[in-house]
Structures are given as structure tokens and as C-alpha cells.
Amino acid sequence: MNGSIRDRRAGEVAALRARDRLDDLTKPAGSLGQLETLLERIARITERPVPQLERPHLLLFAADHGVTEEGVSAYPAEVTGQMVVNICRGGAVSSVLARAEGVHLTVVDVGVRVPVEHPGVVARKVAPGTRNLAAGPAMTRAEAEAAVTAGRETAEAALAAGADVLLLGEMGIGNTTAASALAAYLLERPAADVVGRGTGVDPARLAHKRAVVDRALALHRPHLRDPWDIMTRLGGLELAAMAGVCLVAASRRVPVLLDGFITTAAALWAVTVDPAAAEVLLASHVSAEPGHRLLLERLHLDPLLRLGLRLGEGSGALLAWPLVRLACRVLAETATFSDARVTRAGGLGVPPGAPTVPTGVRVARAGADSSDCFREENL
Numbered sequence: 606m607n608g609s610i611r612d613r614r615a616g617e618v619a620a621l622r623a624r625d626r627l628d629d630l631t632k633p634a635g636s637l638g639q640l641e642t643l644l645e646r647i648a649r650i651t652e653r654p655v656p657q658l659e660r661p662h663l664l665l666f667a668a669d670h671g672v673t674e675e676g677v678s679a680y681p682a683e684v685t686g687q688m689v690v691n692i693c694r695g696g697a698v699s700s701v702l703a704r705a706e707g708v709h710l711t712v713v714d715v716g717v718r719v720p721v722e723h724p725g726v727v728a729r730k731v732a733p734g735t736r737n738l739a740a741g742p743a744m745t746r747a748e749a750e751a752a753v754t755a756g757r758e759t760a761e762a763a764l765a766a767g768a769d770v771l772l773l774g775e776m777g778i779g780n781t782t783a784a785s786a787l788a789a790y791l792l793e794r795p796a797a798d799v800v801g802r803g804t805g806v807d808p809a810r811l812a813h814k815r816a817v818v819d820r821a822l823a824l825h826r827p828h829l830r831d832p833w834d835i836m837t838r839l840g841g842l843e844l845a846a847m848a849g850v851c852l853v854a855a856s857r858r859v860p861v862l863l864d865g866f867i868t869t870a871a872a873l874w875a876v877t878v879d880p881a882a883a884e885v886l887l888a889s890h891v892s893a894e895p896g897h898r899l900l901l902e903r904l905h906l907d908p909l910l911r912l913g914l915r916l917g918e919g920s921g922a923l924l925a926w927p928l929v930r931l932a933c934r935v936l937a938e939t940a941t942f943s944d945a946r947v948t949r950a951g952g953l954g955v956p957p958g959a960p961t962v963p964t965g966v967r968v969a970r971a972g973a974d975s976s977d978c979f980r981e982e983n984l
């Protein structure tokens with residue numbers, strides 16, 4: 606207990622020092638907008654006033670869903686296994702983004718229905734998919750626990766390999782239905798508020814998908830006594846595994862960059878198990894699924910991007926990652942007012958026409974950049 610109080614204080618001190626440094630950088634106060642609150646949050650999580658996140662690992666969990674037999678997705682269930690192979694071969698959107706940004710990608714099979722034929726997949730299959738959550742519990746308690754453990758161990762392995770930030774991703778046809786069931790229950794909302802088109806179901810199928818989620822909620826509600834009942838009955842194997850990642854990140858004070866609706870539903874469940882998990886979450890984007898905005902609001906998270914994405918696979922987290930990395934670089938490398946001898950706001954002011962940067966002062970740090978405006982003759 607004392608340890609956690611001390612940890613929290615260390616985080617608050619780091620956040621305050623990050624705030625002070627942000628105000629001391631050669632820029633108008635507050636001018637980096639949302640990136641400034643992001644940096645304070647990362648400082649608080651990592652307990653470092655000038656955090657450097659340089660080793661991102663995307664942990665992508667794949668599993669199938671029995672609820673697909675209700676016809677809730679625009680695509681057939683076999684796409685899960687096919688896409689896992691595509692991701693590992695480098696052909697999926699997430700593979701391209703991870704490659705382009707140098708993000709280490711780990712793909713974990715926690716419950717794909719068929720054998721996944723690729724040596725790159727981490728084999729942690731708990732069961733060959735869940736059962737239909739609209740007809741009975743999706744999992745047994747032992748399966749839910751094993752899936753959370755698979756997520757926990759994957760996160761521990763990534764951290765042992767040097768990861769300093771974890772990105773979450775998932776692949777599982779039908780998982781917007783399971784995520785909707787979890788979200789509707791945890792947010793105390795009807796299915797109509799959270800269910801969206803997922804892979805792109807038409808309006809008739811969307812109405813059916815909502816009815817399926819409402820039916821599942823009515824079926825399970827009398828049996829939901831603790832968080833484990835909720836995950837066991839309404840969740841999914843990859844949802845449980847992603848929650849396991851959040852739980853490890855909370856205890857290790859490592860930032861988790863969420864992706865879309867599905868990853869955020871898993872994260873909210875993790876927060877019901879350990880409220881400290883809420884402190885390590887970062888929101889990459891807000892997806893087109895209507896429940897995503899509601900989940901982010903519940904978690905008090907401000908998404909960095911609003912692109913209308915509805916893909917998953919960690920794609921939104923991968924797109925937001927460069928912003929996070931660049932924000933950290935800016936905090937670490939931008940000159941301060943005193944270093945650069947730039948006049949602060951509230952001083953005597955600068956005479957009209959006078960240069961705001963005294964001639965002969967280098968604003969850039971030596972060797973920091975090669976662009977033209979940083980050349981000696983231009984300073």
C-alpha cells in the first residue's frame with residue numbers, strides 16, 4: 606500500500622516537472638495543445654519528467670467468436686485465421702504500418718477456430734473460439750482466466766524484451782458484437798447506444814445485431830455478480846487477453862496505446878478489476894463505432910485522432926504512435942527560454958522589429974537537425 610502511495614507521488618512530481626518544462630520551452634505557453642496533456646500523462650505513468658518512449662511493441666491478439674452464427678458480421682468467421690496469416694506475412698494494414706514505423710509486432714493466437722499455419726504466430730490457443738454468447742456463456746471461467754494469463758504473459762515477455770510502450774490490437778470476426786455486449790453492460794446502456802456496423806453490416810443486419818446484444822444482456826444479467834462473470838459470459842478470448850496486458854501495464858507503470866472500440870472495451874473491463882489500469886491508458890483515436898466515444902468518456906480519455914477508422918488490428922494505435930513519439934522528442938529536445946535567450950511572456954517585451962531570437966544564438970542544439978533553417982548561417 607505504502608509502495609503504491611509512494612509511486613503515485615513520484616508520478617505526480619514527474620507530471621509537474623514535465624508541465625514546468627513544457628512552459629519553459631521556446632513556444633507560447635500551451636501552444637502544443639493536447640500534446641501537452643498527453644506528455645504530462647506519460648510523465649505521470651512512467652514517473653519520468655522527460656519520458657522517452659522509443660521501443661513500441663504492438664501486441665495483437667486473435668480469436669474467433671461463436672456469436673458469428675447469429676449473422677452479426679459482414680464477413681465470414683474463416684476470415685479471422687486468414688487475416689492472422691496475412692498479418693504475419695506482412696500484407697495487412699497493421700503489418701504495413703508497423704513496418705513503416707519500426708513497431709515490433711507480436712501476433713498471438715488465443716482462440717482462432719482453425720490451426721494457424723504460420724511460424725510467426727505465438728501459439729497460446731485457449732480454445733477454438735468462444736461459444737455463442739447470445740445462447741449461453743461465451744467461455745468457462747477457466748478459459749477466461751487462461752486468456753487473461755496469456756495476455757499478461759505476452760506483456761511480460763514484451764517488457765522483458767525491452768518494450769517501453771505497448772500498443773493493443775485484435776483480430777476476430779464477430780468481436781464488435783462481444784465488445785458491444787461488454788460495453789453496454791459496463792456502461793449501463795442499451796445495445797442501441799453502443800452497437801455499430803463493425804465490418805460494415807447493412808441497416809437490417811445492424812438492427813438484428815442490436816437485438817442479439819440485447820438478448821445476450823437479458824440472458825446473462827441475472828448471473829453477473831463480479832467482473833469475471835462479465836468477461837466469461839459476454840466477452841471473448843482476445844478481449845480477455847488484451848485486458849491482461851492492461852493489468853500488467855498498470856502494475857509496471859507502462860503506457861498502453863489503445864486502438865479502437867474493441868481494445869477500449871477490454872481496457873474498461875481491466876479497470877473494473879484494477880482501477881489503477883485507468884492511469885496507464887492512452888487513446889489513439891475514436892472509431893466509427895458509436896460505443897467507442899462512450900467508452901473513452903467513461904475512461905476520461907481524449908483521443909488523439911478522429912479519422913472515422915473502423916478497422917481494428919491495432920491500426921489506429923499505429924497511426925497515433927508517431928505523434929506520441931514526436932511529442933516525447935519535442936519535450937526532450939526543444940530549447941528552453943533561458944538556453945536560447947528568448948524573451949518570455951510577461952517580460953518587458955521586445956521592441957517592435959527587433960529579432961525575437963538574438964543574432965548569434967543557436968536555437969537548435971548542435972547536431973540535432975540537418976534541415977536548412979538550422980544551418981549556422983541562418984541562425
Ligand SMILES: Cc1cc2ncn([C@H]3O[C@H](COP(=O)(O)O)[C@@H](O)[C@H]3O)c2cc1C
Pocket residue numbers: 677678679680684688775776777778779780781782802803804805916917918
Ligand atoms: C478483411 C478484414 C480485416 C480486418 N482487420 C480487422 N478487422 C476487424 O473486423 C472485425 C470486427 O468486425 P465484426 O464484428 O463486424 O466482424 C475484427 O476482426 C476486427 O479486428 C477486419 C475485418 C475484415 C473483414
Ligand SMILES: O=C(O)c1cccnc1
Pocket residue numbers: 781802803804864865866867868892893894897914915916917918
Ligand atoms: O473500433 C474498432 O476497434 C473496430 C471497428 C470496426 C471493426 N473492427 C474494429
